[in-house]
Amino acid sequence: MNIVLLDPRQTESEIWTISAKRQLEHLHTHVGVKVGDTLKVGIREGKRYLTEIINISGNSIQLKPLKEEKVPEKLPVTLIVALPRPKVLRRLIMDAVTLGVDKLILIHSYRVDKSYWQTPFLQQLDHFVTLGLEQAGDTIAPKIELYKRFKPFVEDVLPIMISEHSPAYVAHPYTNLKMPYAVDHSCTVIIGPEGGFIPYEIDLLIKNGCQAVSLGNRILRTETAIPYVLGRLFSTT
Template sequence: MNLILLAPDQALSDSHYQLNTRQQEHIAKVLKKAHDDTLRVGLLNGLIGDAVLDLERWQVTLGQLTTQPPKALPMELILALPRPNMLKRTLMNITAMGVKTVHLLHSAKVEKSYWQSPVLTDASIHDYLIEGLEQARDTVLPVVHQYTRFRPFVEDTLPDLLQGRVGLVAHPYQAETCPVDLQEPCVLAIGPEGGWNEFEMEKWSDAGMQSVHLGERILKVETAVPVLLSRLYPAK
């Protein structure tokens, strides 16, 4: 936790906020802060700055919040729903790297049971996103959409997403080398562990998406996601 991220429901006044249990434990056990020490804080979807810790009440008093959160990546990420035990790490990494819109999509090689997992509840996803923001010292909460039908998404939703953006679909076969340091916004689609099937690749192609690969090695989704993001939009 590199940032104490304060939500609106923690506000006691414009400048005073109550810390939640998780924040209290982190401050006490990891940061080991004392009364009246300064903390780095941010307001959810707002600015970043310093606050003074009231250790007796587990509250903070805001100072000047003048720092903007890091810039978002100029992309829309489409992700075939990963296994539930991988989804948490993947969403945290995506959020930490600056993706602000995620579309979780069904695919032929995604088990239907995955969609019944409790990790897909709004509350669980919110917690994963918050952890990613805290890691990256960011405050802007991503938006996560869920689509349980592949074809309607590609035919009805994708065309609007592609307006003014380059469309890329990660695929290890019959694809071009993934571009580096892309200078324009994109829509990036990353498939499941077994990859997109032939029908799905045809639909991506029909929609105007270009197939790209990362070389001869086939990577797991949790590895491919950060590699693709850092390749398309490297830190500067």
């Protein structure tokens, strides 16, 4: 936890209060906070501040804001991912938020087991988002959308997101076109399931405006491909 996220209602007075059990346990156990320490605090969907701890009790920590700090900028990318296995979903959401994805869309595909859509993890997305924001020191959550039907999404929703200045790239190992590097524009990135998109799905994506691009001849796991792709596309070196 590199920032403590507070609900806006917790910051309506001059003195702010941390009262969530999870946050208190982390601050006491892993940070060892004491009165007079400074603490980075963010207001959910708002600004971020450097604060000073002015009081510690058994069930709360009170703070006063010292100065406003800059919120990390988002990457200008919409990340579309075929819904992964439930255990991977948690890490995927956290990592995507930490990396600064502006929008995240989870979709169905032929190789996505229908049971994945029944996982209770889908009801806990906001918690995973919070953990990702806390890791990155961010306060603004990405928009998350879910589409359980592949063809209607690709034909009716995806084309609206694509333009000359904002292309869509689908990661596909069996193409000669390489994934772009260090782009200077917004884009959409599409990552398939563990077994990859089937040929029909790749053809439909291409037909509706996507560019199939390769990351090389190694087949990567979903959670490996995402940070690799985003690091490549938005490299600043």
